[in-house]
Amino acid sequence: MEDKQNFLLKAANLFIENGAKTLTMDDIAREFGISKKTLYQKYRNKEELLEEVLQFKLGEVIQRMKYLDENIENAVERMGCRDVEIDRVSHSNNTILIRQLIKYYPAIFNKHMLNFSEQFSEVLVHNIEKGRTQGYYRKDFDAQIYTKIFFQIVMSYDSSPHLNTTIIDREDYNNEAMMMYMNAITTEKGKEVLKKIYSKKDKQ
Numbered sequence: 001m002e003d004k005q006n007f008l009l010k011a012a013n014l015f016i017e018n019g020a021k022t023l024t025m026d027d028i029a030r031e032f033g034i035s036k037k038t039l040y041q042k043y044r045n046k047e048e049l050l051e052e053v054l055q056f057k058l059g060e061v062i063q064r065m066k067y068l069d070e071n072i073e074n075a076v077e078r079m080g081c082r083d084v085e086i087d088r089v090s091h092s093n094n095t096i097l098i099r100q101l102i103k104y105y106p107a108i109f110n111k112h113m114l115n116f117s118e119q120f121s122e123v124l125v126h127n128i129e130k131g132r133t134q135g136y137y138r139k140d141f142d143a144q145i146y147t148k149i150f151f152q153i154v155m156s157y158d159s160s161p162h163l164n165t166t167i168i169d170r171e172d173y174n175n176e177a178m179m180m181y182m183n184a185i186t187t188e189k190g191k192e193v194l195k196k197i198y199s200k201k202d203k204q
Contacts, residue, residue: 007032008056015053020100020108025049047108050101054112058119065123075131076190079182080197113155121147128185136190150181 014023014031025046029036043049072078101109124147131137157163157173182194 005056008053011049012053012057015050016095016097019096020050021104022096022100047105050105050108051111054108055115058112058116062119062123065120069123069127069130074136074193075127075134076136076182076186076193077197078127079178080194117148117151120151124150131185131190136187136193137185138187141185146181146185150177153177153181 010032011028014028018027023046025036025039025043028049029039032039043052068078068081072081098109101112121144125143128137128143128147132139154174154177157165157170163173179198183191186194
């Protein structure tokens with residue numbers, strides 16, 4: 001079997017294109033040109049492979065978020081930059097993979113989302129700690145709770161019964177969610193940076 005990273009990348013794309021339930025171990029073995037016996041020597045069942053694929057995709061998202069944290073010094077500017085990974089997070093609930101996970105593998109889905117929430121929150125808590133030392137973020141709120149609330153809002157676009165997604169555009173929703181979150185946590189000094197960021201975006 002080819003190296004693990006390439007295998008998981010290709011397997012992830014197969015699940016995303018076909019769905020968690022639809023794609024079978026036979027299909028995967030056929031796509032990789034290996035026997036089903038060889039595949040089962042590596043993974044006891046499809047559920048075990050699904051969990052590893054989800055962990056792999058989550059790692060890609062978190063790695064990119066951490067990269068931006070390390071390379072953008074100003075904590076507010078980092079949150080104001082166009083973050084394709086946060087966009088991907090919000091889009092992920094609407095894929096056939098996730099829809100079938102929710103329906104057919106709820107235990108795997110719930111475990112994945114809890115893990116996702118924890119790691120996503122950890123990155124944002126780090127951003128808050130950095131912003132507080134820079135004087136951009138308030139100190140009188142619980143960073144863990146605020147980041148979990150933000151994650152829940154970002155992930156709710158496709159699943160909330162209170163949103164009419166034929167009227168409310170996803171990008172507008174995400175932009176407003178980010179604005180609400182940032183206005184809630186910034187000091188007056190931080191809000192000045194926010195104003196500059198959004199005034200630039202308005203001119204684009």
